[in-house]
Every structure is written in structure tokens, then in C-alpha cells.
Amino acid sequence: MLLQFSVNNFKSIKDTVTFSMATSSKDTNNAFSIRKYELLNSAILYGANASGKSNFLRAMAFMGRLVLNKDKIIQSADTLPHYPFKLSTETENASSTFEIVFFIDDIKYRYGFEVDETTVYTEWLFADEKGKEAKLFYREVGKEEYVNPIFKEGYGFFDKKNSKISISKNQLFIWKCDREDNAVISKGILHWFSRFNFIDGMDHQGYINYTMKQMENETFRNEIVKLIKTADIGIEDITLTEEDIPLDVLEKIPFPDEIKQEIIKDGGWKQVSLNTLHKKYDVHNHEVGNVVFELDDEESKGTRKFFKMSAPIINTLEEGKILMIDELDASLHPMMTRHLIKLFHDKNINTKNAQLIFATHDTNLLLNTLFRRDQIWLTEKDQFGVTDMYSLAQFKNVRPKEDFEKHYLQGKYGAVPYLGKFEF
Numbered sequence: 001m002l003l004q005f006s007v008n009n010f011k012s013i014k015d016t017v018t019f020s021m022a023t024s025s026k027d028t029n030n031a032f033s034i035r036k037y038e039l040l041n042s043a044i045l046y047g048a049n050a051s052g053k054s055n056f057l058r059a060m061a062f063m064g065r066l067v068l069n070k071d072k073i074i075q076s077a078d079t080l081p082h083y084p085f086k087l088s089t090e091t092e093n094a095s096s097t098f099e100i101v102f103f104i105d106d107i108k109y110r111y112g113f114e115v116d117e118t119t120v121y122t123e124w125l126f127a128d129e130k131g132k133e134a135k136l137f138y139r140e141v142g143k144e145e146y147v148n149p150i151f152k153e154g155y156g157f158f159d160k161k162n163s164k165i166s167i168s169k170n171q172l173f174i175w176k177c178d179r180e181d182n183a184v185i186s187k188g189i190l191h192w193f194s195r196f197n198f199i200d201g202m203d204h205q206g207y208i209n210y211t212m213k214q215m216e217n218e219t220f221r222n223e224i225v226k227l228i229k230t231a232d233i234g235i236e237d238i239t240l241t242e243e244d245i246p247l248d249v250l251e252k253i254p255f256p257d258e259i260k261q262e263i264i265k266d267g268g269w270k271q272v273s274l275n276t277l278h279k280k281y282d283v284h285n286h287e288v289g290n291v292v293f294e295l296d297d298e299e300s301k302g303t304r305k306f307f308k309m310s311a312p313i314i315n316t317l318e319e320g321k322i323l324m325i326d327e328l329d330a331s332l333h334p335m336m337t338r339h340l341i342k343l344f345h346d347k348n349i350n351t352k353n354a355q356l357i358f359a360t361h362d363t364n365l366l367l368n369t370l371f372r373r374d375q376i377w378l379t380e381k382d383q384f385g386v387t388d389m390y391s392l393a394q395f396k397n398v399r400p401k402e403d404f405e406k407h408y409l410q411g412k413y414g415a416v417p418y419l420g421k422f423e424f
Contacts, residue, residue: 001021001039001103001353002021002039002102002355003022004021004101005020005060005099006019006097006100007063007097008096009085009091009095010058011058011059012050012055012385013052013059013386013387014091015386017056017387019056022038023040024374025372025373025400029345029372030371034103035106035108040372041345041355042341042358043357043375044341044359044360045359045377045378046359046360046361046376046379047359048415048417051415052380052387057198058198063100064196066172067193068190069175076169080115082095084116097113097122099112100112106129107128108127110124110125110133111124118169118170119170120139120169120172121141123138124137125137134148134150135148136148136150136154136185137173139173145164151177153178153184153186154186157177199324199325199326200326210312211224212240212274215240220311221238221240223314227313230339231306231339235276235277235303236276236278237277238295239292240273273295274295274296274307276292276293276298277291278292302332302336305330313343317343317344317349317354319354323354323355328340328358328359328360329360334365338365341365341370363409366405368404371404373391374391377390378392378415380414380415392413395413
């Protein structure tokens with residue numbers, strides 16, 4: 001479970017912003033307990049266009065990508081990805097810092113690092129089992145470093161005499177520790193980050209392959225169909241069909257002959273298609289059968305998005321993961337968006353305490369019956385292009401039952417666009 005995330009010098013985020021999934025108001029519901037903490041099931045981000053909502057979500061996704069070494073930084077000459085704030089001479093060539101606080105079972109971890117494209121300047125890991133943090137390791141360029149003897153997977157790389165950790169300057173220490181046989185803590189942390197997922201709501205094609213893969217599992221397919229049917233969009237069933245691509249078509253594909261022969265030898269290529277099933281009626285509105293629609297050609301954009309998002313959402317709920325979605329509401333009716341959010345708020349469905357964090361422009365969702373004050377976060381950009389971020393719970397004069405949507409659109413909370421007058 002996610003407790004807190006902090007970042008600075010990433011895209012439009014110049015100064016440190018801190019986001020928290022801990023409750024910070026006396027509002028009730030939409031939260032769960034772990035140790036002495038109360039954590040939120042969801043958080044919603046509002047702000048004007050280009051205010052930094054997407055950049056903040058991408059900062060969390062970026063940290064996860066780096067921790068999992070998705071860019072395959074192996075050799076000492078490999079370059080780390082780096083996206084500093086470019087609108088200031090102070091930061092354009094400076095390093096960026098990321099820190100995250102999270103739970104694995106009942107243990108609270110605090111992990112972070114400071115990096116640029118060539119160097120990991122600092123990296124740290126703390127663990128808190130019973131209310132007091134223990135430093136597992138700390139490294140910093142040009143300073144004394146430390147590895148706790150209880151952190152067995154990392155202690156073997158620690159030169160006690162010189163107080164230095166043996167590692168290349170462009171590598172995260174957590175990667176090196178993970179390679180050890182006894183790497184219980186490191187493997188657990190990397191596994192946690194693998195469950196910390198980001199999807200772009202504007203690009204639902206980006207996760208269709210995952211959804212189609214899940215459709216091959218009959219149990220999971222039934223869960224997807226069940227969710228689709230609750231959305232009341234007329235779909236009775238969804239089927240996944242495979243057809244062999246004819247050899248004459250395969251021959252026309254501009255591949256080398258040896259590759260074509262290998263494909264044929266392996267059984268050829270198959271074309272996979274998704275179809276939806278709708279009820280068919282006669283002139284007297286009596287049901288007479290079903291009609292098959294091809295999902296991508298005959299269903300609406302909103303229906304296609306709802307289906308393609310269904311697999312990652314169900315998987316997140318079933319396994320207690322964390323899901324970040326940029327532009328959740330794009331192409332979806334407000335009631336369908338609300339329907340998805342309520343899945344995370346329903347304790348009978350969200351039994352594993354999954355968490356949803358998403359950005360939206362849909363002010364219809366700003367309901368005190370749907371969100372607490374500490375679930376609502378706002379992003380705002382100043383005159384220098386710098387993103388600031390704050391929670392509605394930080395306002396002293398916001399009542400838990402007030403009309404959030406009305407006051408937001410009136411500019412009471414900030415984070416709205418200031419539109420100038422246009423004239424020919």
C-alpha cells in the first residue's frame with residue numbers, strides 16, 4: 001500500500017511536492033487501516049490543462065520504471081533517463097530526487113534516490129517494523145556510506161574500512177542487492193514496484209494486449225463480462241476468436257523468406273479479434289437471438305475504452321495493487337467513471353485494499369458523497385511554469401458537506417484556468 005510520494009525537478013515540478021494517501025481530515029469512509037495508519041482507497045487530481053497533473057503521475061511511474069530497471073542500465077557507460085525542469089537555469093542541469101513510503105505487509109519502508117543522466121548521487125532505504133525507523137543502507141557521492149548488517153543482501157558489498165558501497169555510479173544499489181540469493185527485502189521491494197502501475201486513459205490501445213491475454217483465462221473473462229454488463233451498455237458477452245492468416249497473405253508480408261518459413265514451421269500466424277454479443281429483437285420487441293459486433297469497428301469509443309480498462313482494474317482489485325490513470329474520464333460518461341471509482345470504495349469488492357490514483361477534468365465527480373476532502377488533490381502552475389500541488393483538506397474553511405464542484409469552478413480552491421479575452 002502507498003503512503004506517500006515526493007519528487008522534485010521532474011518536468012514541470014521544480015520544487016519538492018509531496019502527495020499522501022494518508023487520511024488528513026475527520027471525514028469518514030473510503031479508507032482502510034494498517035498498523036496505526038489510515039490510508040485512502042483512492043485520490044483524484046484536478047487542475048487546468050498543462051498544470052502538472054500528468055507530470056505528477058508520470059513522476060511516480062518514472063520512479064517505478066527506474067527501480068525495475070526497465071531501461072536496462074547494465075554497463076557503466078549506459079545513460080539514465082532524466083527529465084529535469086527546463087525553465088530555470090537552477091534546475092536544467094541539476095539532479096532529480098524521488099522518495100516513496102509504502103507498506104509491505106506490516107512493515108513500512110522509505111526508499112528514495114537522487115539521480116541525473118550519469119550518476120546516482122544518493123540512495124537510501126529505511127524500514128519501520130514497530131514504530132521506529134532503522135537505516136538499512138545509505139549512499140552518497142563523496143561522503144561516508146553505510147549498510148546495516150541486518151540488511152544481509154547488501155552487507156557483502158560494503159567496504160567497512162572505507163565506509164563505501166561497491167557499486168557503479170550509474171547503478172541503483174537495490175538492483176545489485178536483488179541479485180543475491182538471500183535478497184528477501186530487495187526482492188520484496190521490486191515486487192511491490194511491479195504492482196505499482198500506470199496507464200494513460202487517452203491511449204487505451206496501450207493496454208489492449210494485456211486485456212486480450214487475460215481473456216484467455218475463463219475465470220478472469222467471466223469477471224470482465226460481469227463488469228461490462230453492470231455498465232448497462234447492451235453487451236451480453238465478449239468472445240475472443242482466433243483465425244489462421246492464409247498462407248497467400250503471409251507470403252505478401254515483406255519479411256525475409258527464412259523468417260516466413262520459421263513462422264509457417266511454427267504453425268503460422270493467427271489473427272485475434274474481439275467480438276461483443278448483443279440481443280436481437282423482432283418487430284414486437286421479442287427477443288429472437290443475438291447479433292455479433294466487432295469491438296473495434298462497431299462499438300463506441302467509450303465502450304471500447306471501458307472494456308480495455310476492465311482487465312487492469314479487475315486485476316488491481318483482485319490482487320490489491322496500486323493503479324494510476326491519467327485522464328480516466330476521457331471518452332467515458334460521468335456515470336461510468338463514477339461506477340469504476342465506486343469499485344475501489346466498496347469494501348465488499350475491494351477486499352485487498354487496492355488503491356486508485358487518477359487525473360480528470362470531469363467536475364461532475366466532485367461530490368462530497370463520492371470523495372472526502374483529503375482525497376481531492378489540485379495542481380496549479382505559477383507564472384514561472386512551476387507546478388504546485390495541494391489537497392483540499394489543507395484548506396481550513398472547506399466543510400466536508402459543501403458543494404465541491406460549485407466552489408471549484410468558482411475558483412475558491414484555485415487550480416482553474418485563467419482565460420484571457422480573444423479579439424480579432
